[in-house]
Amino acid sequence: MSVVVQKYGGSSVADAESIKRVARRIVETRRAGHAVCVVVSAMGDTTDGLLDLAKQVTPLPPGRELDMLLTAGERISMALVAMAIANLGHEARSFTGSQAGVITDAVHGRARIIDVTPGRIQTALDAGHIAIVAGFQGVSLDTKDITTLGRGGSDTTAVALAAALDADVCEIYTDVDGVFTADPRIVPAARKITQLSNEEMLEMAACGAKILHLRCVEYARRFDMPIHVRSSFSAHEGTWVTDKPQGDSVEAPIIAGVAHDRTEAKITIVGVPDRAGMAAEIFKAVALAEINIDMIVQNISVSETGLTDISFTLPKTDGQTGVQALGRIQGKVGFATILYDDHIGKLSLIGAGMRSHPGVSARLFQALADAGINIEMISTSEIRVSVVTRDDQLDDAVRAVHTAFGLDSSDGEAVVYGGSGR
């Protein structure tokens, strides 16, 4: 019997009515002849409520105890989903991450999955039962303590279980119809994407598309597990994330979509002596502060002063830490000053097709220029071009680029174009 893993997020199980609706969908899948394993997140804002309780008790909750606390959220939702399924006349069994065999390292709050040993889940499926598994959580191999996987953890749980159960597909249910060519709240003409390659989805996720978390896509790529992102509120086909052609899909368009991100800030270090090792010194300090930096730009030193400027972007939430870490090495490196700018936005154009179609960057820059938008930083990968703009120009930038690459829904297929280099 084919195994289907389904994951329902917090908004899909936010209250009793939602849980009953989810239960009906699960039962439909079971009745269609599949073995069904379901991964659930905590109900609605349960996790926020628990975090708030923790904050009332202590400003610095120990990681082990915070994980113990937060995992109560999925425990509640999974039991309720199992009950709702039972009410429809099907057998369901809920399992904690630990019971489901989700084995992790011992890093509380952002544990990584080391192994999945889904013996109890397999037994339940073999018995014809529907298995309901708590997302976002596991058990540490070393300490036997309960861990949580951090952001995107439930999606990762679902993909990891799908891989371990050799499922046909991992369905990620959310409150939108799939992955779009741009955020429909910004670009009303945005279209649902039928299929994305893993690397495109990875770039989308890394560039601010919130629908799937990076870790989950990485996991899916490693285990070659197709993901189907779809809405729990409709029966529509969603977006397939897989490198295998799905259904009657035609040749993939050159550009998959436009992602945007408002969560980053920019730090510019002004007047850095243009000597070997200075950049290394600076980014070593940032790395020691455990900050993930994104884009880096170093101006070529053209002045006679022998000084240069270095800019990089980092999560806004790490802004203060970053500035402090750099402040501590100011004397050693000898730069002039640090500028912190949290009014930036990042636009990324993503498409595996751009590998074989030069001119994408040029067209992108032209579209932004035509819209009167200044580009502050640029970075590229094989299948992505990202630019940093002022944050209040980001929405305009996304719309302009979406239109320029023929992604608007009224335009039909994305345009194919020529050009030189990028």
Place this chain on the structure above:
Amino acid sequence: MSVVVQKYGGSSVADAESIKRVARRIVETRRAGHAVCVVVSAMGDTTDGLLDLAKQVTPLPPGRELDMLLTAGERISMALVAMAIANLGHEARSFTGSQAGVITDAVHGRARIIDVTPGRIQTALDAGHIAIVAGFQGVSLDTKDITTLGRGGSDTTAVALAAALDADVCEIYTDVDGVFTADPRIVPAARKITQLSNEEMLEMAACGAKILHLRCVEYARRFDMPIHVRSSFSAHEGTWVTDKPQGDSVEAPIIAGVAHDRTEAKITIVGVPDRAGMAAEIFKAVALAEINIDMIVQNISVSETGLTDISFTLPKTDGQTGVQALGRIQGKVGFATILYDDHIGKLSLIGAGMRSHPGVSARLFQALADAGINIEMISTSEIRVSVVTRDDQLDDAVRAVHTAFGLDSSDGEAVVYGGSGR
């Protein structure tokens, strides 16, 4: 190092402030040089909230899933208590029932503890940590499923862990100062009892004193574990439940206290043929319906009809089931009718001293007669006399008896009295 087990009920951990207060008390005990293992219930009305959620999803939640759901309550409170302790600079580790080694049978909703294997708790205590354990829950030996222990479960967890850890004492913290000679809401002159024997406490619990559950006292007696019932809101000594003399306690008084119970109803089966086997037939039907009956009275058949009446008391919550079960055997037994009366109250006078002091019953009946209260049923054990009255006379009955046996606080020591038989 001496081990102290402390149990805090839902009202003691109802909110963040209460949890911080409980944490301070736990840390005080640790600083006094004891190894401390703490058992907690769910916060305030968390359990009711979870039950309500379940009801919104299905009228008949499967027991396995209901247990999974409800155990989220202690998970939240234990993690918060551990955090609050960490905030005071002490190391605390929370453990689920399963992690704490509370092994039960597989009867969901009212599982019984089969074994306690507190290896992880002992390790934590040996490391100088404070262990926080979820009350009310365990893990089934056979199915490895999460179970709950039912009413009084957290107290039972505490006593079971105390026994397994060879603790000096199991402290049960509650919102009153201890066990009283009567409910202070009914008898303002009621006094806190300094010490009760296990069998007295068993009778008190069985007769409606809500402060400790029967199972927990049974467990404590079996393992000879002293219980200290005390308030989490004050530092006062509470009530010791133990057969060992505590401190400078003088000879125990004859009467320990007056318990009352409004949770029972009375069924009278009228016109039962006075033949052998009829009572057996009736109580077999009641037992098959899984109803625990309490008092039974059969009138001696004096009439020439050869018919008798049988009355018994049972929990009001089982009333409908009981009447239906009897209705099904009416034809077979051939009785006339069933009367159901849920306006009764039960008063129980308890004291190990009454074994050696005859006349207690006589004095009790006289006190009730003087107060104009009619007695409907009587039952006795070695150390208890119980009577059933109208429910609206129960409070007056309790006050009259409390005074008659010299238990009012202004009276000093309980009176010693003579008399003939009881």
